Amino acid sequence: MKKVMFAVAMVSMLFMVAACGAQKNELDDGYALVKQGDCAGAQPYLDATIADPEQLMDLAYAYFLKGQCAEKAGDFEAAYKNFYGAKVVTCYAVNEEIHVNFNTYGRSEFCERIIPEKLAKLHKQIGNDQTVEAIINTMDEVLNARYLQRFQKRLD
Numbered sequence: 001m002k003k004v005m006f007a008v009a010m011v012s013m014l015f016m017v018a019a020c021g022a023q024k025n026e027l028d029d030g031y032a033l034v035k036q037g038d039c040a041g042a043q044p045y046l047d048a049t050i051a052d053p054e055q056l057m058d059l060a061y062a063y064f065l066k067g068q069c070a071e072k073a074g075d076f077e078a079a080y081k082n083f084y085g086a087k088v089v090t091c092y093a094v095n096e097e098i099h100v101n102f103n104t105y106g107r108s109e110f111c112e113r114i115i116p117e118k119l120a121k122l123h124k125q126i127g128n129d130q131t132v133e134a135i136i137n138t139m140d141e142v143l144n145a146r147y148l149q150r151f152q153k154r155l156d
Helices: 002-019 026-035 039-051 056-072 076-096 102-126 129-155
Strands: none
Touching (some): 026 056, 102 129
């Protein structure tokens, strides 16, 4: 079943890339650098995506990539912060999805299983419940402020 879902996701991604003319953005550049192992070089691109994402899932994926880089560097608090941000945004996207499709199922897997497992592992490595709670509160404030800013822009 996982192979079928992966194949469907890959075909869907190919169609999306073809449809958008394969235009690269900051997230694409950041992903390419992360894939090459250059997390430091990827940070400005990922930060630019987080500051002004083209789509909601771009925001989630930028946080996810930053979480991977921080985890690889042994910065478990930063990893927790970024994976938590990815989870909140991904779960929001899943909950707001109007048309359920294979992408929705894939996102649900990240929202409900993959990222929560990473967060549980990182929580143990951080070892301090108050630190984790502070990270969650900070990210909730950041994400709420970001959504409110976007909403306010639409009202002006």
